[in-house]
Each structure stands twice: as structure tokens, then as C-alpha cells.
Amino acid sequence: MTRKFRLGQSREAQDLDSRDVYAREGKSASKRRQQSAERLQTDIESHDSDGMLALPDAAPWLHLPEGILTQRHSQIVDIETEDRSQIRATLSGKLKGVKLVVGDRVRYSVVPIEAMDPSLPTCQVVAVSPRRTLLKRGGIDDREPWQLMCANADEIWVCAAVVDPPLRPGLLERAQILALAAGLGFRVIVTKRDKASPKDTLPELDPLREQDVPIHETSAETAQGIGDLLELLKDKVVVLIGHSGVGKSTLINALLPGSRIKTGDMSRYGTGRQTTTSAQWIPVPGFGTLIDTPGIRALSVRGFDRGLLAHVFPEFPPEWLEDPMALDPEDEELGLDYPERLSSLQRLWLEMEERNPNQNVFR
Numbered sequence: 001m002t003r004k005f006r007l008g009q010s011r012e013a014q015d016l017d018s019r020d021v022y023a024r025e026g027k028s029a030s031k032r033r034q035q036s037a038e039r040l041q042t043d044i045e046s047h048d049s050d051g052m053l054a055l056p057d058a059a060p061w062l063h064l065p066e067g068i069l070t071q072r073h074s075q076i077v078d079i080e081t082e083d084r085s086q087i088r089a090t091l092s093g094k095l096k097g098v099k100l101v102v103g104d105r106v107r108y109s110v111v112p113i114e115a116m117d118p119s120l121p122t123c124q125v126v127a128v129s130p131r132r133t134l135l136k137r138g139g140i141d142d143r144e145p146w147q148l149m150c151a152n153a154d155e156i157w158v159c160a161a162v163v164d165p166p167l168r169p170g171l172l173e174r175a176q177i178l179a180l181a182a183g184l185g186f187r188v189i190v191t192k193r194d195k196a197s198p199k200d201t202l203p204e205l206d207p208l209r210e211q212d213v214p215i216h217e218t219s220a221e222t223a224q225g226i227g228d229l230l231e232l233l234k235d236k237v238v239v240l241i242g243h244s245g246v247g248k249s250t251l252i253n254a255l256l257p258g259s260r261i262k263t264g265d266m267s268r269y270g271t272g273r274q275t276t277t278s279a280q281w282i283p284v285p286g287f288g289t290l291i292d293t294p295g296i297r298a299l300s301v302r303g304f305d306r307g308l309l310a311h312v313f314p315e316f317p318p319e320w321l322e323d324p325m326a327l328d329p330e331d332e333e334l335g336l337d338y339p340e341r342l343s344s345l346q347r348l349w350l351e352m353e354e355r356n357p358n359q360n361v362f363r
């Protein structure tokens, strides 16, 4: 029987070490995966998450200028230089295996003119400075330990629209876990407030309000809440995340008058279409910096430390967090105001344990 391998499909650790697990999916798509299986057999180190996240020593390159990685385009990156101009650069072979992300502070050299291919940028990134923070989520399959989202941010602002697409508190809890793991501040930004009646108190958010999670109701249409957000941005690097179509890019355009970041329409199924396709570093002069990101479908917490759950669900007694699966959210004796919070805890608790074989380091 042929069994196709799909992204996100969970497999056992020993499966990963067998070459034929990749062979089963047929010839066309399997070459890259075959190669990766071979690498796993011969060079486990290269898939160690510590190794993936560790950066080569930047000390030998301190004499070179430093810039900030503002956008990635496969093997080429945009950099904001110290004098705030934009340059394009290729990546040096020295950085092979290093995943650079938006927000990384990089050292770059100007490639000698004679070595230059006129179709390529004239600069080359040779080193990455140590990261102050690194935002990551669980990888979408076993070969990818983590998905790195951005570096050197101070806060996550997770955006959720009141409608189009519908408000899903589950994503907010997941984002809170990512923020805690990365040591970032965390705020919920409710967007499109103009699309619901002012009488609608958004009860979906009550459980979060009761846990004192900062929630800001905004509308790019009426400018509600925009001034407050600008104040909160002061001297910070803030990354905006959320489902596609919730209005992240529109919010940035509202916070930075004059910016014309592309925004999208809702599809007729009420889901966004990923108008933003790669993360982007956007300075807001006089305030701080925003990082726009592509809409996310799911935010995996696979591999994160279950200890973080105590901070996301402080309303539950510590002993519940030791084995939440022993509890029944429907059990009236538990006296739960929000049984869905216990169901949510159970889902996250199970998912966190599903560590993939390459996620052997918690950071």
C-alpha cells in the first residue's frame, strides 16, 4: 500500500530515521525529502534545534557595518543600514544552515566590484549578531524543529477581528504561550471594532479580560484606539501576528500615515488570502518599529514547555496543570465559569507533549 506523507502528519522518531518513509510518497516529490532523510541518518547534529538556533560567532566581523534585516526574499535579504538607507544583500556561505529572520542585526561586507555579477546585490551578509529575543513557533512537521518568526522584538500584538474572520480566542492563548517562551510582552488588539455594535461587549474575550490580559479595541476605519497604540509602541519593536484578513497591514497603515502597505479583501468564504507574503520590518519614526507578518492559519505550540501553561491559565489550581486530562470540562462540580478554557488547556497540554524528534531543546 502506498501511503502519502502530508505536511503536519505526525510520525514516530524511528520513522524519521528510515529512508523508505520518504520513498513511499512516490518519485516526483520525494527527492528533497530523500536527501533530508540521508542527512538525518548521517548528520544528526545539523538537525539539533540548539544547533539550528545557535549563531556562528560574530566577533571576527565587528569591524564591518551593522544593519537590520528588514525583509527576506529566499536567498536575498533587504537591510536597513545605520544611516537608514536600504540595501540588498546576498548571504555568505559562512551562514549556511543559519536561518536568518526579520529583525536580525547583521554584519555585511561590500563585495569587491570585480567579483560582482551585475544581476546580484553588491553586499553580502557575513554574520548575525546575538539575538536579544527570538520568536518561534512549533514546526509544521517533524523535519522542521521550529519555525522562526522574527528576532529582537519586544512585544507581540496578536490581532483578532470582531468579524471577518471570526474572533477565535484559541489563537490568542497560543500566541500568549509563544510570547512567554520568547520573553516578549503580549497584547491583544481587537480590529474592525466598527463592524460590531458598540453594545456588543465581545463576551468571547471575557475569560482573557478576567486574567488581566491587555486588550485594545481598535478600528482603522474610525481611528478608534490608534493613538493609544502609538503611545504603546514608543521605543519598542512590536510584531503583529494573527489570522489572514484580520487587518494587520491596515492597522500599520493607520499607525504610520503615508505608508501604503498592501492590504487585501476578504475572500467570499470570509477567510483572508494572505495578502502579506513575508514578514517586514517597518520603522514608525518618532515611535518604534512594527513587524508585519503573513496571516497564520495555525500556531503550533508543539515542543514548548508545559510549565508555561500555569501563566496562561492562572485561574486553575496548580494540581490541575499536572494532569488536566484527568478532568472533565463538563463536570459541574468543578464549578467552571468558562469550561472552554479547560478544554483549551487540555488541547494545548497534549499538543505540547507531541515534541518532534528534533525539538530536543527548550528555549
Ligand SMILES: Nc1nc2c(ncn2[C@@H]2O[C@H](COP(=O)(O)OP(=O)(O)OP(=O)(O)O)[C@@H](O)[C@H]2O)c(=O)[nH]1
Pocket: 191, 192, 193, 194, 195, 218, 219, 220, 221, 222, 242, 243, 244, 245, 246, 247, 248, 249, 250, 251, 262, 263, 264, 265, 266, 272, 273, 274, 275, 276, 277, 293, 294, 295, 296
Ligand atoms: N471595516 C473595517 N475593515 C477593516 C479594518 N481593518 C482592516 N479592514 C479590512 O480587512 C481586510 C483585510 O485587511 P488586511 O490589512 O489586508 O489584513 P491582514 O491581516 O494584513 O491580512 P494578511 O496580510 O493576509 O495576513 C481589508 O479589506 C481591510 O480594508 C477596520 O478596522 N475596519
Ligand SMILES: [Mg+2]
Pocket: 248, 249, 250, 262, 263, 275, 276, 292, 293, 294, 295
Ligand atoms: Mg497583511
